[in-house]
Protein backbone atom coordinates (compact mmCIF):
# COMPACT_ATOMS: atom_id res chain seq x y z
CA UNK A 144 0.00 0.00 0.00
CA UNK A 145 1.36 3.39 -0.94
CA UNK A 146 1.83 6.05 1.73
CA UNK A 147 -1.27 8.18 2.22
CA UNK A 148 -0.67 11.86 2.86
CA UNK A 149 -2.02 12.99 6.21
CA UNK A 150 -5.16 15.13 5.87
CA UNK A 151 -5.24 18.78 6.87
CA UNK A 152 -7.57 18.94 9.86
CA UNK A 153 -9.37 22.25 10.33
CA UNK A 154 -11.81 23.40 13.01
CA UNK A 155 -14.60 22.79 10.49
CA UNK A 156 -13.54 19.20 9.69
CA UNK A 157 -12.31 18.14 13.14
CA UNK A 158 -15.55 16.25 14.03
CA UNK A 159 -15.20 14.28 10.78
CA UNK A 160 -11.61 13.24 11.51
CA UNK A 161 -12.31 12.47 15.18
CA UNK A 162 -15.16 10.18 14.08
CA UNK A 163 -12.85 8.53 11.54
CA UNK A 164 -10.52 7.62 14.42
CA UNK A 165 -13.44 5.66 15.88
CA UNK A 166 -14.14 4.03 12.51
CA UNK A 167 -17.26 6.14 11.95
CA UNK A 168 -17.94 7.83 8.61
CA UNK A 169 -19.76 11.14 9.01
CA UNK A 170 -21.20 13.56 6.47
CA UNK A 171 -22.66 17.03 6.95
CA UNK A 172 -26.47 17.15 6.77
CA UNK A 173 -28.59 20.32 6.74
CA UNK A 174 -31.34 20.17 9.34
CA UNK A 175 -33.38 22.79 7.44
CA UNK A 176 -33.72 21.01 4.05
CA UNK A 177 -32.52 17.55 5.06
CA UNK A 178 -29.91 17.28 2.32
CA UNK A 179 -26.37 15.96 2.81
CA UNK A 180 -23.44 17.64 1.09
CA UNK A 181 -19.74 17.17 0.46
CA UNK A 182 -17.18 18.72 0.96
CA UNK A 183 -18.02 20.02 4.45
CA UNK A 184 -19.37 23.57 4.68
CA UNK A 185 -20.83 25.54 7.57
CA UNK A 186 -23.58 26.91 5.30
CA UNK A 187 -25.83 24.48 3.40
CA UNK A 188 -25.06 24.72 -0.37
CA UNK A 189 -28.71 23.90 -1.21
CA UNK A 190 -30.71 26.27 0.97
CA UNK A 191 -28.05 28.52 2.60
CA UNK A 192 -29.17 27.61 6.12
CA UNK A 193 -26.49 27.65 8.80
CA UNK A 194 -27.90 24.59 10.51
CA UNK A 195 -25.52 21.88 9.34
CA UNK A 196 -24.92 18.87 11.58
CA UNK A 197 -22.55 15.94 11.33
CA UNK A 198 -24.44 12.66 10.97
CA UNK A 199 -23.24 9.10 10.64
CA UNK A 200 -23.49 8.00 7.01
CA UNK A 201 -24.18 4.52 5.67
CA UNK A 202 -20.69 4.29 4.21
CA UNK A 203 -22.24 2.90 1.05
CA UNK A 204 -22.09 4.33 -2.44
CA UNK A 205 -21.43 3.68 -6.11
CA UNK A 206 -18.51 4.55 -8.37
CA UNK A 207 -19.46 7.58 -10.48
CA UNK A 208 -16.15 7.62 -12.35
CA UNK A 209 -12.60 6.46 -11.72
CA UNK A 210 -9.05 6.59 -13.04
CA UNK A 211 -6.19 4.19 -12.37
CA UNK A 212 -2.75 5.71 -11.89
CA UNK A 213 -0.44 3.04 -13.28
CA UNK A 214 2.75 4.91 -14.12
CA UNK A 215 3.91 5.07 -10.53
CA UNK A 216 5.72 2.58 -8.29
CA UNK A 217 2.51 1.58 -6.51
CA UNK A 218 -0.52 2.00 -8.78
CA UNK A 219 -3.69 3.40 -7.21
CA UNK A 220 -7.24 4.22 -8.22
CA UNK A 221 -8.84 7.61 -7.69
CA UNK A 222 -12.60 7.87 -8.04
CA UNK A 223 -15.65 9.97 -7.53
CA UNK A 224 -18.00 7.93 -5.36
CA UNK A 225 -21.66 8.94 -5.09
CA UNK A 226 -22.73 8.21 -1.54
CA UNK A 227 -26.15 6.65 -0.87
CA UNK A 228 -26.98 9.91 0.95
CA UNK A 229 -26.50 11.88 -2.28
CA UNK A 230 -23.17 13.74 -2.32
CA UNK A 231 -20.26 12.71 -4.52
CA UNK A 232 -16.78 12.64 -3.02
CA UNK A 233 -13.30 12.36 -4.48
CA UNK A 234 -11.61 9.34 -2.92
CA UNK A 235 -9.50 6.25 -3.59
CA UNK A 236 -10.70 2.74 -4.37
CA UNK A 237 -8.61 0.17 -2.49
CA UNK A 238 -8.36 -3.54 -1.64
CA UNK A 239 -9.36 -4.75 -5.10
CA UNK A 240 -8.24 -5.77 -8.57
CA UNK A 241 -8.20 -2.43 -10.43
CA UNK A 242 -8.86 -4.17 -13.75
CA UNK A 243 -12.29 -5.24 -12.48
CA UNK A 244 -13.48 -1.76 -11.43
CA UNK A 245 -16.62 -0.57 -13.19
CA UNK A 246 -18.64 2.62 -13.22
CA UNK A 247 -21.80 2.08 -11.18
CA UNK A 248 -20.13 -0.54 -9.00
CA UNK A 249 -21.25 -0.67 -5.36
CA UNK A 250 -18.59 0.26 -2.83
CA UNK A 251 -18.31 0.61 0.94
CA UNK A 252 -16.12 2.80 3.10
CA UNK A 253 -12.92 1.44 4.60
CA UNK A 254 -10.48 3.47 6.70
CA UNK A 255 -6.78 3.53 5.79
CA UNK A 256 -4.11 4.96 8.04
CA UNK A 257 -2.29 8.00 6.71
CA UNK A 258 1.33 8.91 7.43
CA UNK A 259 0.64 10.47 10.84
CA UNK A 260 -1.80 7.73 11.89
CA UNK A 261 -5.01 9.62 11.08
CA UNK A 262 -7.46 7.19 9.41
CA UNK A 263 -8.70 8.39 6.01
CA UNK A 264 -11.92 7.10 4.42
CA UNK A 265 -11.52 5.23 1.13
CA UNK A 266 -13.78 2.75 -0.61
CA UNK A 267 -13.66 -0.86 -1.69
CA UNK A 268 -16.02 -2.89 -3.89
CA UNK A 269 -18.71 -4.87 -2.09
Ligand SMILES: [Zn+2]
Pocket residue numbers: 173174175176177178187188189190191192
Ligand atom coordinates in the same frame (compact mmCIF):
# COMPACT_ATOMS: atom_id res chain seq x y z
ZN1 LIG B 1 -30.23 23.01 3.46
